[in-house]
Amino acid sequence: MDESVIIISDATLLPMTVGGNVIESGYVTAIDGVIVEVGAGDPPAMERGLRIDGRGKVLMPGLINAHTHLYQVLLRAVWEDLPFLAWLKRIYGVAEALNPEHVLAGTLLGCLENLKGGVTTVCEHNFLNPGPECAVAAVEAISRSGLRGVFARTIMDTGDIVPDCTRETPETAFARIEELMSRQRLNGSPEESRRLTFRTGPNTPPINASPDLLREIRGFADHHSIGISAHVAESASVVEVTRRQCNRAGVVAHLADFDIPGEDAIFAHSVHVSPEEIVQLADTNTAVSHNPVSNMMLGDGIAPVVEMLAAGVKVGLGSDGAASNHGQDLFETMKAASLLQKVKHQDAGVIDPHQVLRMGTIDGAHALGLGSVCGSVEAGKRADLILVDIQKPHFQPVNDVVSQLVHCAKATDVDTVLVDGKVLMRGRECVWLDEGETLRRAQAARRDLMERMPAA
Ligand SMILES: [Zn+2]
Missing domain, CATH: 3.20.20.140 (Metal-dependent hydrolases)
Known part of the structure; x- marks a missing residue:
């Protein structure tokens, strides 16, 4: 599949732009790592690319x-x-x-x-x-x-x-x-x-x-x-x-x-x-x-x-x-x-x-001097995006999505992560880093570090 084109659709879209309100059902299209279109309703038809269903999720900047x-x-x-x-x-x-x-x-x-x-x-x-x-x-x-x-x-x-x-x-x-x-x-x-x-x-x-x-x-x-x-x-x-x-x-x-x-x-x-x-x-x-x-x-x-x-x-x-x-x-x-x-x-x-x-x-x-690169969902910025699953007992029902993201959401609610238009996690599964190997390597490193540590 051509993953240089990514379309995320039907999400609750939180652009975090100046004056950008929550869009009840919105979409984002990214090509070659760059956000090219952000909008409400259905995305334009695309013949190629990876489609990600955002239903039941908040789409927001990473x-x-x-x-x-x-x-x-x-x-x-x-x-x-x-x-x-x-x-x-x-x-x-x-x-x-x-x-x-x-x-x-x-x-x-x-x-x-x-x-x-x-x-x-x-x-x-x-x-x-x-x-x-x-x-x-x-x-x-x-x-x-x-x-x-x-x-x-x-x-x-x-x-x-x-x-x-x-x-x-x-x-x-x-x-x-x-x-x-x-x-x-x-x-x-x-x-x-x-x-x-x-x-x-x-x-x-x-x-x-x-x-x-x-x-x-x-x-x-x-x-x-x-x-x-x-x-x-x-x-x-x-x-x-x-x-x-x-x-x-x-x-x-x-x-x-x-x-x-x-x-x-x-x-x-x-x-x-x-x-x-x-x-x-x-x-x-x-x-x-x-x-x-x-x-x-x-x-x-x-x-x-x-x-x-x-x-x-x-x-x-x-x-x-x-x-x-x-x-x-x-x-x-x-x-x-x-x-x-x-x-x-x-x-x-x-x-x-x-x-x-x-x-x-x-x-x-x-x-961090990256205000023109990332931090909001808008055309021209790099596609650093996350989907947060809000169909959770601790998040539902939704009265104020912004307050609930700050006060109710948990790290484990994050479903999908893209950086620079590349999918790093989908459905909570890491598709880039090897999670098991990363854990094992860190456990071994921790053991070795503790053994070498000087006494207080
Ligand atoms: Zn520090």
Whole structure:
């Protein structure tokens, strides 16, 4: 069958475009990975192509996971009761044992979990590099998974809790990142290269980023026209260190001294940011990834999402790594994002479910610089689409499909996933990645990693 032409018909269509309302019975046609037509009623007759019946399902853009560490699925529920900096030290300590096979197997499983939950784009914030091969393995796994990826290869050049093996001088790190990008350009197929973009960044300033690194990294990013990803103000303890070491009131203020904020930057977490820093984020068009489940799991606090949105900050959603989540479920993330703001403000109407769904789709795409590529269902965009089965006891009957997608839908309701017009899952069956083999490989990698792990 000619699968370069795909027609999905008779679905409840949720385009997530500006002013785009729910279409009760709609269709989408994609040719060579590009959406060519979106409409209501019956699709135009096509002689060739793959037809997918959307009856009983919502057709919507794939979800955007704007911040994660995929290999960390190997570390689910390993350290879940530690204060933030003690937890971080254990995570960094994994570098002493981590090898490329662990990263490859873990990243593949992380991709599989994201994909089965309706995520079509992942931003992999990569920071644990005991050598250059681990990042190579992570890129390879994302390429193989079929997902769209933003690979943010970040740098740690200082810090008491950073093991020597994963600390790099800016020069060494920059050379390794250039090598990684040129390797992908040379080895990847044109389709893979289109699906994968790169970023860099200081990992968790100022805990593991020296002023020298911060001074140089903006120039490096600009020189290569790649964006920046950083962990910013995740816990109060990081802000305390910033005040003590850098004589700045907060992490955003500290980063502004080095011109790190900008429209190509995404700051993960941004839990402890002041009203002045929120204005700085909005003025510089810096994006934020809100990771509510991870923030709750680590006891970090509640990010001022309503305040950031009111100020005009671009906010996407992330799961964060499974070491602090313990999953990769973006439907759960949307529900947590909605409920947490209601709790924080003691106001049930403080955030609108449509806004939350935007954060999980089109706003997340904009936050990663992919707003013209994916995140909504409209002609000209790449066909990154999902079908969500809503004929479920926990979803029926339907009164408000948008609110129910945010508050009732589960990752396991996702029936079909397409990325770049390629069908990766249909009827919950993965037709691209081998699910059984991915699970077995990750289980073996987890056993081996635990055996090699240094004692606390
Ligand atoms: Zn993170």
